Amino acid sequence: MKTTAESFSITAALITTIVFAAAITVPGGSSQDKGTPLFKKEPAFIIFSISDAISLFASSTALLVFLSILTARFAEKDFLVSLPRRLFIGLFSLLVSATAMMIAFSATLFLVFCGKKSLMLAPICGLAFIPIAFFVSLQFPLLVDLLKSTYSHISGNQRKRILKSFNPDVMWLRSGK
Template identity: 70%
Template structure:
């Protein structure tokens, strides 16, 4: 509504209530539950609150950012007090996600590292070269296993960095969501690559040059990949949209036109 007002928005930059609260003091208050529930998890809810405060800071005069009300509270103090519970819930939520994913990443790292040492088919006792070196499926196995090992290790380190973070308010704005995005994406890559490596091993050891075996192997391999993608991709999408695609301001829909007409009517009075 402030953006739609246009030139008259300077009036709202300096307005205060009877307690000398400016716009930032009011922004510091916790949003209603029906507004918070639009975001997935307490961490993204706190992130949205921080984004809203950051957006309003662009509208008010710089002196209002640190100005106190009659209770000697700055806008930042009001925000911290109002969002104390949400901060704890956000920390708990993001730690739970990071702990669960770090266990999965550690398990994948262990599996693919063991698979890299004990290559399918074994090695030549004289030269030490793997028996299936010249097979295309073995090359696929080696590449997929390496990708899975590197990406799962990266995911594990990222999730550990989340668990050891300080969890300050400003960290929920970009730093922690960005780490969670990187961790989930690398974990998705690691899981997919692990399934591909396992499928290549099955084909090498049990197919006996029968190409029709590829069909059931590929069908079963798609199941865990599909389930993981369907279950985790919505969270990744929410994180991306909330962190990098958030928008405030004027919209070109019927609601903004309705608001604009009412504002014009109000000022005409």
């Protein structure tokens, strides 16, 4: 779990850096007079702005969640719900961030290089879908395992047996709380 969180936190930090830089360096530049973006009224620029902001917030969330996993106390009972839930939230946030980043990148490509040729929209969207599809297909088994292990309904007796197998001397189990 720790190794997974370390790897994903590096990825989240890279995405955060990239989308922050993209937000500062506006596609097409800014006007000399007012400093407002030149493509301010273009629909592709609005899509870029929204998806870049979503990517920034989602990658920051993922980074903080993965850091919370790395600094967790790693008690036995945390491995039942708390840590898998954090890993799921972080992985889902990372997926949202990567998807929004690809949308922002595609909007920038369309805005800067395609003019208003809507014919170019299909190839750009198709090519942007490929890395997202790979990421989802490679991480989907982990997401399913995390969902099953975290949110499957375990009866009270089964949960007590699982917890006893980790540490039979836990006092709160004996008291029935």
